[in-house]
Amino acid sequence: MSLLKTKLNRRKFLAYSGGTLAAGAMASKFSTIKAVASEHGKQSKESGSKTVPSACAICVNKCSLFADVKDGVIHKLNPNHNFFKSRSMLCARGNVGAKVPYSPDRLKKPLIRTGKRGEGKWKEVSWDEAYDYIIENVIKLINKYDNRSSIAFASTEGLQEEFFRHLTSVVGSTNSVRHPTLCLASNIQGYSSVYGTLPDADIANAKFVVMAGSNRAEAFITPDTIDLAKKHKEQTFVYLDPRATKSAAIADKWFPIKPGTDMAVVLAMINVIISEELYDKEFVNKYTHGFDQLKEHVKENTPEWAEKESEIPADEIRWMARKFAENAPASVWYPGRRSSFTANDVYYRRACAILNAIVGAWDRKGGLIPKSGISLKSHEFIFPLFGRVKSRIDGGKVSFAADVLPEYIKSNKGMPKDEVAYLSEADGSWVLFRDAILKQKPYPVKGMFVYKQNPVESVPNRSKTLEMLKSMEFICTIDIQMSDTAWYSDVVLPESTYLERWDPAHSLGGVAPVVIFRKPVIDPLFDTKSMKDITVDLTERFLKKDEYWVDAWEEDKAYMRDYVKTFKGVPMSHIIKHQLSDYPGAYKMLMEKGCFYKTDKIPYGKTLKEGARLKTKTGKIELASVRYPEAGLYALPVYQKPSEAPQGKYRFVVGRHAQFTQANTQNVPYLLEAYGHYTNMLWIHPKSALKQGLNDGDYAIVKSSVGEQKVKVHVTEYTRPDTVFYLHGFGRLSKWLTNVYKVGASDAEILEDYAETISGNALLHETFVEIKKA
């Protein structure tokens, strides 16, 4: 065996053995990229291994984790087994976070645009130069338009977002626009109108679960996802979706419901439960308002009627209704995590909430549970009350509000035509907001700060968003990668990734709340800062400019000096200690266990105690809303037949995939390969493909009234013949997203920009497309 003491190569061995073999080396597409990545960034001087607690930031769930760091380089991110909310897991995206700081596509230095917008010509500048540029432009805009609200602030969420919100207040703008109206605003509104809050579901203890559209297996991996997958043998899980997604794999029944008709099914279930007297009479009497009105309202909504609408057999609807009542209170019509489908969305969510209420599946084991939180101490800041400020551009009466409604719902009495009835002051309504900017009604908005959001890819009708950006005189984007929005900006500030910075403690609300935080797993690799540092630095610089404060009081400046003092040079650990100061031992637990909680038990029945009130007008569960009629809306959910696909067209539906967080992680090579392809594809049913003359693997042009995209065809039985789909987040415009730049098709490009006017949510299933062979 002396032969084997030294490493033999294959050639040598073959020489010894005289054999011949075929070579089959398969070079990896990304091997060169990775080599480049490791050569960039500061080399760590650390040696040895350490384990650091922190929390993930790849999606909104913020799962606690422990990072294994070897010689100053992240080796692996592991799940934190103390963090009961993640059920001891870290998903694919959470795992790949280990590579995020080392991505060659990261933003590494502040950049100022030198060429035309979108041309991709940049110069690297120092932070000072970038700040000077920003300060100069902000002051110029405020003076030019005599209005601080002429600068808009767009963001999503995250533990550093509060500092971006602070920046909004330091600039004094009222125009902040956040993610909810591209996401769950209608859901929050619908459930809140019934329960005063958007609850979670106690999936771990539910016996009968109906999920419509929300694709838990492929969207964010939440506790609900895991409990459904774990418990599927013990509980009955009915899944309604035009597509047979991976959630269908763990479902007992999958119904390919006709898109937009979900409410018909819910109303029919309510009809069966009431007419067969299966509802919880005691619960209804004690805790709800408006049952008699509801009873009258659903009289005509029989399962036979709903079958014609939804294409789900009446017998199946009847079976669902009976099972729903039989298993109550451990029954759930799943409330969470899905953006608006059609214009009737708020009423639809109301109907879902009502269904759970009449069987008493509220705040009891296995039903819907109001979220709890752990309240943390916060620093109370007094932000300046500037003079040159106007109210929100999309707030109050909006003359063109009716224009965002799809045609078929415009005559509907339950839909406001001159405003968004329940517009959130902090969140706005993206679709209306953008229209208002383009129309300059009631005033011009010409500057924009964008933090971590990517409206170019996330707001329907991409061309319109680009037009809006074009109309801006100044755009500053803060991100870790060159998003498509950053690509069209004037100045781009690189943020440190979540693994390179401290983040404040944060209470994750839910059926059982828990607190997480972040501390640096590694030192920043590049010349990057946290959003906190950026806001503090800018505030400090504004304080040096007297002309900035002409419309403020002297005290305002003093408050802002205090603000800078609170954060500048103060370690985040001190801030976290302050946040947790009400709970002895909490800081220690957080640092050692990676999370802090008081109990992992679910506190059932808080809202059912004697004297408890819900945050509704009556304090009860409002089956019939008291506030809605006052605002000219329907008290009860009125079904609206969705529009039919015009001849030769298909309804386009959107959806998510377990590897991708909105439009954020498509550029990560490990996730592209876990997804299984390097591009997205058009799902089309074989019958429809035949009709359009398309074969699997062909390319097709998908065209709506606002745009068109070329995409590879995937012929599949997993979708309805009248419905087509392709995945979000491909076909990108930023050249620095090297793996997805112009790869595949963008859904933002073809989605028509409708919204509903109760919550202001964008409508993502109201687009019909033509499909032709490319």
Next chain:
Amino acid sequence: MSENSRALKLAEANQKLAHKRRNAKEKWGIVLDTSKCIDCKACTVACKMENYVPVGFYNYRIWVAEDTHYANYPTISRSFQPSQCQQCENPPCVHVCPTHASYKTADGVVMVDADKCILCKYCMTACPYDARYESHSTEAIDKCTFCYQRRDEGRDPACVETCPPKVRVFGDLNDPNSEVYRLLAENEYTVLKPGKGTKPKLKYIK
């Protein structure tokens, strides 16, 4: 240190650990309940991170396959089969290896000594499960080691630890008090390609 040298360092450390554990009495195995699998790929990505498996479709130690029984709209049933090296008690890859690079540790884990591997790929041909790939980091054939580097710390392999619905349970098949032992006693199970006589230590609950 580059990713390649990390991979090599890990491979060497595992050889040393296998030697250190030469009197180990355990028989490691995994019991899987694939009905819980939602094909989220947490396991495959975690494996790549833990073991420095390079990016690329053809580099993998573990995988998830879709099992479509029938797909005739609207009667559709989907299910997934996560899999990896079956850690056979009778491993054909070890038998065919001309340089003894493929070997079985005392605790029954099939591993590859990168120093001895000459990339002849006999093992890849012999493996009925397609569980091996050519690694450009170690210039050797690479495969699942049950994350052998975690054995001394008593930690689960990365795929087991990270899985959201806990499809896999890892443990000592010899230990009557282990969870894997209990699961096999309480459930009907099968192995992949039993006809090959490889005696896999991955057991799939029916």
